[in-house]
Amino acid sequence: MKIDAFRTLDAVVRGGSFAAAAQAMHLTPSAVSMQMKQLERYLGRPLFDRSGQQVRATPAALELVGTMQPALDALQTLRHRTPTRVAGHLKIGMIELLQPLLLPPAITHTRRFYPGLQIALRRGTSMELTEAVRAGQLDAALVARPASGAPSGLEWTPLVRCELVFIAPPNGEPGRGVASSAARERARLPELMRSLDWIRYNRATTTGAMATRFVRGMVPQKRSLMELDSAAAIVAMVHAGLGFSVLQVLNRALFAQYPVRVIPLGKDGPHFDICAVRRSGDVNDRLHQAWTEALRAALAEARLAMQPAAPLITAAFP
The missing domain is CATH 1.10.10.10 (Winged helix-like DNA-binding domain superfamily/Winged helix DNA-binding domain)
Structure with a gap:
């Protein structure tokens, strides 16, 4: 146990x-x-x-x-x-959208409590990083866990649940708040999707595939104007009035820099778990325990930093 x-x-x-x-x-x-x-x-x-x-x-x-x-x-x-007793190297994967939020506080924690722990970072999609862990190319990764089809033989530690949101250009009904009109806005999503171009998040990613299924479930024949793998670029495009998107934005500063209409998709909307994934035989390794501790400290700091924002991250830090 x-x-x-x-x-x-x-x-x-x-x-x-x-x-x-x-x-x-x-x-x-x-x-x-x-x-x-x-x-x-x-x-x-x-x-x-x-x-x-x-x-x-x-x-x-x-x-x-x-x-x-x-x-x-x-x-x-x-x-x-006795922090110096933890010494060694870990090859860690982390999806790009999490790096600005979690990497600085996680590394700060390891430097303070485990100065002998050295982290080598690799970025990629959740699917790429998970496969790299399974193949032994990475020791662990922080990824979005797919709703089904997760590879066996791996240990998944859920850390936080995230919700995808619908974003649209800021023009139109600018005075209406998200909280008071969310249900009414959600009812208009098919109309908005038909009237606007779709700026699609990379469908090769776990969250991009989820967003694609959601949009196609609303408007089956909808085609995208373009497909990008940068949340910042997508938010900027939507801010410029070029279309809508469905995606997860953890960096709330993007909404201050590029204001958009944010429509939560409700409890039945697409969501995913951010998980630490590693091979089952490594679960109790002291290096992995130290890194997981650092991630949880980073999540606690991120929660404090994001509390004034809209509740797009739930469960672990609502």
């Missing part, structure tokens, strides 16, 4: 819900639920009463937290007291 499961249990008990634990641990609620079920199977007893609208910790869960917490605290103190 992984130590992280006991930490997650403590977060559930402290926060009172799987959602609160997901935010505290920088996981998706589904990942929290999976860890708790694995822990229950490991112990052979229920840890939660699920009969009501919210789960409630059983006495067994409280006893387990009380037993494990001193050891977990002592272990955490020991890890940070």
Whole structure:
């Protein structure tokens, strides 16, 4: 049983819900639920009463937290007291849209706590980087996990759930806020798609393929004006009035630089999980644990930096 499961249990008990634990641990609620079920199977007893609208910790869960917490605290103190023992190289892949947001704080964390850990970075699409991990060319990668068809033999650690959004030129109904008119705007999406050209995000990527399926589901015969693999270029094109797009934009500064109409697609819209992926045999390796810790610290910093923005990133940091 992984130590992280006991930490997650403590977060559930402290926060009172799987959602609160997901935010505290920088996981998706589904990942929290999976860890708790694995822990229950490991112990052979229920840890939660699920009969009501919210789960409630059983006495067994409280006893387990009380037993494990001193050891977990002592272990955490020991890890940070001896950072130089983590030394080595990791070849890491990271999709480009995440690099400005997560790479600086992650490297800052490793320099502070694990100065002996050296990171070599490679960029690419989620599919390319996942295949590189599976083939042993990379030690780990931060990618968008496909909804189906994920390669076997790999360990996927969900970190955050992201939603794709519809963006359109800023002209037209400029005074209406996204929150108050989102449902009405979504009802007009087929009309908007027919009246505007489509600036497509690279369909060879996981998120680009999802966006293509969404658009074609609304307007089956729609063709794109052009296809780009840069979110910044697409937002700039839409800002200039050249068309619409469906994509994920993590760098909210783009919307300040190139104002556009942002229409959330709702709970049934396309979404994906950002995951750390690595080969199953490497899951408990000390270097990988240090890098995952750095990623979670980076996600916490990103959450604080993005809270004033529209809620386009959910679950791990809503």
